[in-house]
Amino acid sequence: MNNTNITPFNKPYLTGKEGHYIYQAVLSGKISGDGIFTKRCHEFFEFTFGFRKCLLTTSCTDALEMASLLIDIKEGDEVIMPSYTFVSTANAFVLRGAKIVFCDSRKDHPGMDEDLIEGLVTERTRAIVPVHYAGIACDMDKIMQVANKYNLYVVEDAAQAIDSYYTGADGVKRPLGSIGHLAAFSFHETKNIMSGEGGMIVINDERFVERAEIIREKGTNRSRFFRGEVDKYGWVDIGSSFLPSDIIAAFLYAQLENLADIQNKRKQIWNQYHTELSELAAKGHFNMPVVPAYASNNSHMFYLVFDSLDERNRVIKSLKDQNIYSVFHYLSLHKSPYYEAKYTGEELPETDRYSDCLLRLPLYYELNPEIVISAIKALF
Amino acid sequence: MNNTNITPFNKPYLTGKEGHYIYQAVLSGKISGDGIFTKRCHEFFEFTFGFRKCLLTTSCTDALEMASLLIDIKEGDEVIMPSYTFVSTANAFVLRGAKIVFCDSRKDHPGMDEDLIEGLVTERTRAIVPVHYAGIACDMDKIMQVANKYNLYVVEDAAQAIDSYYTGADGVKRPLGSIGHLAAFSFHETKNIMSGEGGMIVINDERFVERAEIIREKGTNRSRFFRGEVDKYGWVDIGSSFLPSDIIAAFLYAQLENLADIQNKRKQIWNQYHTELSELAAKGHFNMPVVPAYASNNSHMFYLVFDSLDERNRVIKSLKDQNIYSVFHYLSLHKSPYYEAKYTGEELPETDRYSDCLLRLPLYYELNPEIVISAIKALF
Numbered sequence: 001m002n003n004t005n006i007t008p009f010n011k012p013y014l015t016g017k018e019g020h021y022i023y024q025a026v027l028s029g030k031i032s033g034d035g036i037f038t039k040r041c042h043e044f045f046e047f048t049f050g051f052r053k054c055l056l057t058t059s060c061t062d063a064l065e066m067a068s069l070l071i072d073i074k075e076g077d078e079v080i081m082p083s084y085t086f087v088s089t090a091n092a093f094v095l096r097g098a099k100i101v102f103c104d105s106r107k108d109h110p111g112m113d114e115d116l117i118e119g120l121v122t123e124r125t126r127a128i129v130p131v132h133y134a135g136i137a138c139d140m141d142k143i144m145q146v147a148n149k150y151n152l153y154v155v156e157d158a159a160q161a162i163d164s165y166y167t168g169a170d171g172v173k174r175p176l177g178s179i180g181h182l183a184a185f186s187f188h189e190t191k192n193i194m195s196g197e198g199g200m201i202v203i204n205d206e207r208f209v210e211r212a213e214i215i216r217e218k219g220t221n222r223s224r225f226f227r228g229e230v231d232k233y234g235w236v237d238i239g240s241s242f243l244p245s246d247i248i249a250a251f252l253y254a255q256l257e258n259l260a261d262i263q264n265k266r267k268q269i270w271n272q273y274h275t276e277l278s279e280l281a282a283k284g285h286f287n288m289p290v291v292p293a294y295a296s297n298n299s300h301m302f303y304l305v306f307d308s309l310d311e312r313n314r315v316i317k318s319l320k321d322q323n324i325y326s327v328f329h330y331l332s333l334h335k336s337p338y339y340e341a342k343y344t345g346e347e348l349p350e351t352d353r354y355s356d357c358l359l360r361l362p363l364y365y366e367l368n369p370e371i372v373i374s375a376i377k378a379l380f
Numbered sequence: 381m382n383n384t385n386i387t388p389f390n391k392p393y394l395t396g397k398e399g400h401y402i403y404q405a406v407l408s409g410k411i412s413g414d415g416i417f418t419k420r421c422h423e424f425f426e427f428t429f430g431f432r433k434c435l436l437t438t439s440c441t442d443a444l445e446m447a448s449l450l451i452d453i454k455e456g457d458e459v460i461m462p463s464y465t466f467v468s469t470a471n472a473f474v475l476r477g478a479k480i481v482f483c484d485s486r487k488d489h490p491g492m493d494e495d496l497i498e499g500l501v502t503e504r505t506r507a508i509v510p511v512h513y514a515g516i517a518c519d520m521d522k523i524m525q526v527a528n529k530y531n532l533y534v535v536e537d538a539a540q541a542i543d544s545y546y547t548g549a550d551g552v553k554r555p556l557g558s559i560g561h562l563a564a565f566s567f568h569e570t571k572n573i574m575s576g577e578g579g580m581i582v583i584n585d586e587r588f589v590e591r592a593e594i595i596r597e598k599g600t601n602r603s604r605f606f607r608g609e610v611d612k613y614g615w616v617d618i619g620s621s622f623l624p625s626d627i628i629a630a631f632l633y634a635q636l637e638n639l640a641d642i643q644n645k646r647k648q649i650w651n652q653y654h655t656e657l658s659e660l661a662a663k664g665h666f667n668m669p670v671v672p673a674y675a676s677n678n679s680h681m682f683y684l685v686f687d688s689l690d691e692r693n694r695v696i697k698s699l700k701d702q703n704i705y706s707v708f709h710y711l712s713l714h715k716s717p718y719y720e721a722k723y724t725g726e727e728l729p730e731t732d733r734y735s736d737c738l739l740r741l742p743l744y745y746e747l748n749p750e751i752v753i754s755a756i757k758a759l760f
Contacts, residue, residue, distance in 0.1 A: 022399065059621040195625060218441060234718075338599060
């Protein structure tokens with residue numbers, strides 16, 4: 001089999017300066033966490049998106065765990081989130097003892113159905129965790145309204161949502177991750193901007209800023225020590241080592257410098273998929289992504305939704321026979337081996353439908369989408 | 381101030397191939413966790429040290445947290461460990477609800493006094509966490525004897541102990557990290573072998589191998605899926621994202637290939653410190669590290685122990701005035717702001733003494749120790 005004929009699902013992309021920046025980090029004399037490139041990344045995100053406070057983490061999972069520690073989740077607290085999401089959205093809260101209350105997806109979009117959330121609130125509810133699936137915003141006005149009414153925290157799972165926006169009823173276009181009290185981003189290699197593994201917590205609520213630094217530094221006030229605010233540092237709280245090596249930050253910074261170029265390239269690919277596959281969609285072979293009027297599209301993902309599991313699996317197999325790797329994902333969490341017996345809620349038919357019928361097409365910087373498009377057209 | 385005249389406490393060292401290997405990782409098409417270099421690192425450690433199973437983690441903190449999850453620490457369980465250690469040794473177990481039972485240090489060495497451990501065991505004790513301070517072995521025969529007698533788990537905190545050994549009563553020389561049920565290593569930039577931030581869990585007890593893979597992969601059976609043992613993977617347990625980017629593993633692998641050279645260089649520096657400062661030690665100005673007959677020395681750290689806090693601080697300041705950066709560390713955890721009110725045990729005078737009187741001298745590959753040695757000699 002000739003490697004050059006393979007179209008993988010994902011392929012990491014080097015902008016060119018990654019190695020140089022890693023070398024600079026080593027020359028700086030500090031490659032542990034919070035070195036020069038970590039600071040540059042923080043400044044970039046805070047400046048570009050207006051986030052109140054950004055802190056790189058080793059993964060989006062770890063950013064969600066930080067959020068769970070910050071809002072002080074305890075045994076028996078309830079957290080509302082979609083069932084159609086990555087396990088880490090749930091695990092971060094389960095690790096602190098939370099009961100997960102799963103919300104079904106929308107009919108037109110895999111994101112959770114905002115109109116169902118209020119019906120899931122109980123006296124034990126502490127937080128809502130909206131997941132901006134495929135980088136497309138949840139309807140944050142509706143979510144913040146429920147949160148404000150019941151005094152709940154909102155943690156945006158913005159793993160896929162870098163450089164994506166929500167325009168609410170007030171007409172203001174806000175970056176995703178800037179609306180909830182806290183937000184978590186991913187820089188996993190499948191994301192628009194990557195560092196292999198990597199993540200970031202965004203703290204929008206001032207009350208959490210100081211404790212976030214402490215929890216991220218193993219429960220110590222080391223950050224204050226380095227700023228000269230205390231004369232020695234010690235153990236003041238629970239915490240973990242959430243900060244990534246500056247090697248990771250150096251790699252990430254090279255990507256960030258090319259954010260505009262990367263986003264343009266991904267938009268071209270996304271639009272090409274959308275344009276060229278619209279005829280087949282119109283004929284009813286599958287549905288394509290819907291971008292609500294309040295949402296922007298960061299072109300993180302292009303997916304198709306088929307009518308059945310069999311049809312979805314037929315397409316995966318046919319593409320694979322042509323060395324094109326498409327993938328499904330997110331088995332309904334409420335039916336997982338770990339949570340099924342603990343789940344006490346209703347059936348979630350839309351979640352199950354996306355779990356069975358959604359297919360993600362390859363989407364990466366160096367992709368030629370024509371190969372995938374031709375192969376799909378040939379199937380119908 | 382001229383940078384070339386500064387002797388920092390630590391300086392990361394490039395063996396030369398780090399950048400090349402990172403580039404290779406990108407070319408492989410996978411820079412997320414468990415890529416080609418992660419596998420090479422695992423194989424290196426398993427082959428070189430005979431560890432049953434190795435899994436890279438994002439930090440030693442995370443390896444300790446994995447250990448805490450694996451031995452199923454619950455609210456109210458007791459864990460015995462030294463008070464003279466890094467906060468993560470304790471936090472990893474506190475996060476799961478453990479009560480920490482602190483053990484005092486030895487008179488001749490900052491490691492915990494093995495003869496005091498049995499007196500701290502209660503019906504709630506679940507584990508002993510020996511810390512191989514400065515890479516010098518604790519007396520593991522004594523510790524394993526207590527653990528076996530009371531059916532306790534032993535988690536070796538081998539953060540500083542790569543390539544260091546213990547020779548027990550049976551005459552067998554065993555690598556540190558291979559003796560307890562589980563062990564945690566660090567590759568923080570201050571360690572002999574580094575990746576900025578980084579760590580590894582070693583699983584010596586077969587019963588924990590399968591679950592360790594699951595917990596490290598966000599509580600999913602993804603590792604089994606990739607080995608073709610199950611046809612899809614899902615949420616089966618609690619867990620987190622403990623695996624580092626393959627970028628980190630690529631950097632680490634370049635270091636590992638030069639382990640022998642790095643260790644030789646550090647040993648030269650350590651021995652030079654020891655030889656040239658022995659006269660001042662004999663005169664009673666300070667004590668030098670003690671290496672018991674059962675322990676090897678991996679030259680991770682060279683430290684001096686003074687008679688008082690004032691004397692230790694005078695030396696730090698005098699060296700700093702000559703641009704030489706020496707550091708103290710480990711404020712007694714049982715007296716920390718976080719744990720003091722929770723601590724119900726006795727006074728730990730040796731712990732407090734090391735906390736007040738121990739000084740770490742610079743020790744890194746490219747160091748010329750003569751600069752530090754001359755400066756110290758001039759002080760007495």
